[in-house]
Amino acid sequence: MTAIYLLKKIGILILIIWAAATLIFILPRLATSRNPIAERLGQTAGAAGYLSQNAAEMVKAWEAKFGLDQPILRQYWNHMKDLATLDFGYSLAFYPSKVKNLISGALPWTLCLFGTATLISFLLGSLAGALLAWPKSPKFLQYTLPIVLTLSAVPYYLLGLVLIFLFAFTIRIFPLYGGHSIGVVPNLSLSFLVDALRYSVLPGLAIILAGAGFWSLQMRGTMVIGLGEDYINYASAKGIKERNIFYRYAVRNALIPQVTSLAVSLGQMISGAILVEVVFGYPGLGTLLLKAVSSFDYNLLSGIVFVIILIVAVATFIIDLLYPVMDPRISYKRRSA
Numbered sequence: 001m002t003a004i005y006l007l008k009k010i011g012i013l014i015l016i017i018w019a020a021a022t023l024i025f026i027l028p029r030l031a032t033s034r035n036p037i038a039e040r041l042g043q044t045a046g047a048a049g050y051l052s053q054n055a056a057e058m059v060k061a062w063e064a065k066f067g068l069d070q071p072i073l074r075q076y077w078n079h080m081k082d083l084a085t086l087d088f089g090y091s092l093a094f095y096p097s098k099v100k101n102l103i104s105g106a107l108p109w110t111l112c113l114f115g116t117a118t119l120i121s122f123l124l125g126s127l128a129g130a131l132l133a134w135p136k137s138p139k140f141l142q143y144t145l146p147i148v149l150t151l152s153a154v155p156y157y158l159l160g161l162v163l164i165f166l167f168a169f170t171i172r173i174f175p176l177y178g179g180h181s182i183g184v185v186p187n188l189s190l191s192f193l194v195d196a197l198r199y200s201v202l203p204g205l206a207i208i209l210a211g212a213g214f215w216s217l218q219m220r221g222t223m224v225i226g227l228g229e230d231y232i233n234y235a236s237a238k239g240i241k242e243r244n245i246f247y248r249y250a251v252r253n254a255l256i257p258q259v260t261s262l263a264v265s266l267g268q269m270i271s272g273a274i275l276v277e278v279v280f281g282y283p284g285l286g287t288l289l290l291k292a293v294s295s296f297d298y299n300l301l302s303g304i305v306f307v308i309i310l311i312v313a314v315a316t317f318i319i320d321l322l323y324p325v326m327d328p329r330i331s332y333k334r335r336s337a
Helices: 003-031 036-048 055-066 072-084 099-133 139-153 156-170 190-226 230-237 242-280 285-294 298-326
Strands: none
Touching: 003 072, 003 298, 099 139, 099 190, 099 242, 099 285, 099 298, 139 190, 156 190, 156 242, 190 242, 230 242, 242 285, 242 298, 285 298
């Protein structure tokens, strides 16, 4: 990999992050002409059952506190400067808590749940799809194809509701709601990790089952096309063992477009995982995002959206750099004419 190519990819990554930060600044201001500070104060006053006579003065004081009384270009500069240090300001709904503190508390839950479940679903689905396409695989595997088709068509959150009904309401094996037992303080002890793992089984299973169905169909289609290629027939004619042909030739070549689909689908997958968190009340970014939307907390909403875009962009960047490792035929070095 050349330094020029690496710098080019880093430049594209920075450009994507800048564009996302700019859109996050512009879109809330185009979507509504109302003042978010006035909205939040009005909502608080309505919930408390009173309206302050000095509401206008309170709005001006809060605008000065959050910098909304400054010129638009100054606000944009402050916005970009703060995002460069991941400082999203104060939360309007949970003031005086800072947005970065709220996100840093929810982000590990989302990363652990989404990262682990996505990796498991990708590996299991790819292997299942390869076996479904391989002519010499056990015949009983073909009967699982309708199940795979069904799972691939069911959204994450809907499958989560089915799992709640089966294993939380009916059989009552797993907890219904939350990320850990009530009264337990999150820490790194073994007892807490076991308790948190018990609460993560159902949301993780929803992501794994739905994702594995999609990856199985994707891998099966790629494998079926690849089995007719000349290199497969040539390897078989040379007498190479079927196991080696399956893993080293068929599966290895089919994984390249599979990984490409993973990079392209990351945004959709993480949005599905966020909806799963909302269904299960899991204390990740999804639940925090719901609170931000319901309480008109634009600072918190912008911070969560930016972090999600940042995660997807960095993950896609890493996957792109892994292509030459997965397939030596892919090279980013400049070839001489």
